[in-house]
Amino acid sequence: MPRPFLDPNFIAEETSAKLAFSGNRLDRLCEEREANCLEKALADRTARGFGFTRGRVLIDFTNGTPRGLFTLDELQKFRPKLDRTVLLGFDGEAPRLAVPLGINPDDENCVLPEGVKAIDYRSIAAQSLLGENEMGQMAQGAAYLAWHSSARFCGRCGAATVVQDGGIKRYCSSCERETFPRTDPVVIMLIIRGDKCLLGRSPHFPPGVYSALAGFIEAGETIETAVRRETFEESGIRIGKVSYQASQPWPFPHTLMIGCLGEALEEEIIKDDGELEDCRWFSRDEMRAILEGKGSINSAGEQEFFLPPKMAIANRLIVDWVKSK
Amino acid sequence: MPRPFLDPNFIAEETSAKLAFSGNRLDRLCEEREANCLEKALADRTARGFGFTRGRVLIDFTNGTPRGLFTLDELQKFRPKLDRTVLLGFDGEAPRLAVPLGINPDDENCVLPEGVKAIDYRSIAAQSLLGENEMGQMAQGAAYLAWHSSARFCGRCGAATVVQDGGIKRYCSSCERETFPRTDPVVIMLIIRGDKCLLGRSPHFPPGVYSALAGFIEAGETIETAVRRETFEESGIRIGKVSYQASQPWPFPHTLMIGCLGEALEEEIIKDDGELEDCRWFSRDEMRAILEGKGSINSAGEQEFFLPPKMAIANRLIVDWVKSK
Numbered sequence: 001m002p003r004p005f006l007d008p009n010f011i012a013e014e015t016s017a018k019l020a021f022s023g024n025r026l027d028r029l030c031e032e033r034e035a036n037c038l039e040k041a042l043a044d045r046t047a048r049g050f051g052f053t054r055g056r057v058l059i060d061f062t063n064g065t066p067r068g069l070f071t072l073d074e075l076q077k078f079r080p081k082l083d084r085t086v087l088l089g090f091d092g093e094a095p096r097l098a099v100p101l102g103i104n105p106d107d108e109n110c111v112l113p114e115g116v117k118a119i120d121y122r123s124i125a126a127q128s129l130l131g132e133n134e135m136g137q138m139a140q141g142a143a144y145l146a147w148h149s150s151a152r153f154c155g156r157c158g159a160a161t162v163v164q165d166g167g168i169k170r171y172c173s174s175c176e177r178e179t180f181p182r183t184d185p186v187v188i189m190l191i192i193r194g195d196k197c198l199l200g201r202s203p204h205f206p207p208g209v210y211s212a213l214a215g216f217i218e219a220g221e222t223i224e225t226a227v228r229r230e231t232f233e234e235s236g237i238r239i240g241k242v243s244y245q246a247s248q249p250w251p252f253p254h255t256l257m258i259g260c261l262g263e264a265l266e267e268e269i270i271k272d273d274g275e276l277e278d279c280r281w282f283s284r285d286e287m288r289a290i291l292e293g294k295g296s297i298n299s300a301g302e303q304e305f306f307l308p309p310k311m312a313i314a315n316r317l318i319v320d321w322v323k324s325k
Numbered sequence: 326m327p328r329p330f331l332d333p334n335f336i337a338e339e340t341s342a343k344l345a346f347s348g349n350r351l352d353r354l355c356e357e358r359e360a361n362c363l364e365k366a367l368a369d370r371t372a373r374g375f376g377f378t379r380g381r382v383l384i385d386f387t388n389g390t391p392r393g394l395f396t397l398d399e400l401q402k403f404r405p406k407l408d409r410t411v412l413l414g415f416d417g418e419a420p421r422l423a424v425p426l427g428i429n430p431d432d433e434n435c436v437l438p439e440g441v442k443a444i445d446y447r448s449i450a451a452q453s454l455l456g457e458n459e460m461g462q463m464a465q466g467a468a469y470l471a472w473h474s475s476a477r478f479c480g481r482c483g484a485a486t487v488v489q490d491g492g493i494k495r496y497c498s499s500c501e502r503e504t505f506p507r508t509d510p511v512v513i514m515l516i517i518r519g520d521k522c523l524l525g526r527s528p529h530f531p532p533g534v535y536s537a538l539a540g541f542i543e544a545g546e547t548i549e550t551a552v553r554r555e556t557f558e559e560s561g562i563r564i565g566k567v568s569y570q571a572s573q574p575w576p577f578p579h580t581l582m583i584g585c586l587g588e589a590l591e592e593e594i595i596k597d598d599g600e601l602e603d604c605r606w607f608s609r610d611e612m613r614a615i616l617e618g619k620g621s622i623n624s625a626g627e628q629e630f631f632l633p634p635k636m637a638i639a640n641r642l643i644v645d646w647v648k649s650k
Binding site for chain 1: 341353483
């Protein structure tokens, strides 16, 4: 049951709404939660939860369509940590939970039931194993659980903190400080100049992959300033006009990707060798060929360049720019 | 000396660049910092610092133009905490510092020198006591210092953390975790419908003040989704198209305000009584009159409604919308 304020009919044309992890339609009811909301949710027979373990989520493949939501009874055999479970919100009346599991799928003694696999978030999105709504809920859960594991002690006084209101905040009874989940804003920008766009290659990328430049927004910066600073640091290129395109929740660990176009004022690249292995301009025709799998071929007879996967906002920025003319 | 990537000539038309706290042009050199960068900066005779104490900054009024930057010698008498000082970046070659002070201006025994006052960030911006560039640097320092005071202990293991690289990160030697300054993204949206805009009044506002609705972006949300959820929660109104307008660093304590227009799909307001004292539609003519100080008069003979101050992005969203027709 979609939330009335997220009726998909009027967001169909929105770029942000087309991105992986952005389809979450739960009603979080953050303002209306009571102290015992998690206990109530755990006792609710309509509750369903994602099982999280080490950056992965359980997926049940036994019934054709991959399934990420389990009953609490089903999760029992995976050693659920109910005290660390987060109430994500409600699907209609039904509670939706993020349940950290005590199992370690990397342990050779850990045998998952036939047809159930623990799959990392990136692969779930890349293979569209879940629908948009559930993928968004999973991303919300991943972000919350990552934050909780890094906020167990009070940063101000060092005392242990306790979870409140089903996981939407933590409280330090020693210094009475409340802390809230952290979301780190990141700018990711397709830098363009006429019929060319600028892409960089991090040494961590798979072979041949080039993507849009990106970086964390720092304290005291606007979105536009961060685009200019990061681009200048990584490529030595100054940027004039910056235009916001779309945003995407990115659960690695709890990031908000803010996608922009930036208009370069110059072409000469002075690459930051510490961050990038390569940085170069691609023509629109070159990009179009790469998108069609007909990009330039290297000496091994393979296509030389690749784009980030469709789930990434960088892919969308590039595709939309290529198609804009 | 302005940073080459922030040449004001090509950002003059940008809304974000016109907002308070957004004019910071320091070169942060975050990627190039060495372990002893703070010590080197403190030993540099060209270093200048802002003196911070309890949400305020020292301003020297003795020479006509208010001055926020002090030499380290000048700051000596205010009990500077040099080990907690943050290296904000460089103005040309000159280090720029945020220096927390041991004095408490609320203590009656604390007498500041003639002509020196400790003034809160909001008043500094509202009265334009500093130039845009220095106001932006002050906002950066305020955000960093607020974060440091809330990150002294490791959230993962509870051990004390140490400052590294002049304050751009902290490190836990117990569990080897690095933490970075936190920036909380917030959406603030002027909701419009035809020739009307929607404003709300929080009980915390000064008498008569109405402003744009706002709220923190939560884990797993896009900017657009957060605009829709917050607007629906506070006013019961559903939003169609959302368009990004501008962003602003907001040092209370370390926020990034993301300003949007949102197109309402309906007019009936169902107010969240917990958050808002009032919420209502204003016509463009009504807003224009308020902007000109000719708004409607109450029974006490005073103008009834007021807008947020010019320093706030909400003011800019409203003014730009009023002038757009």
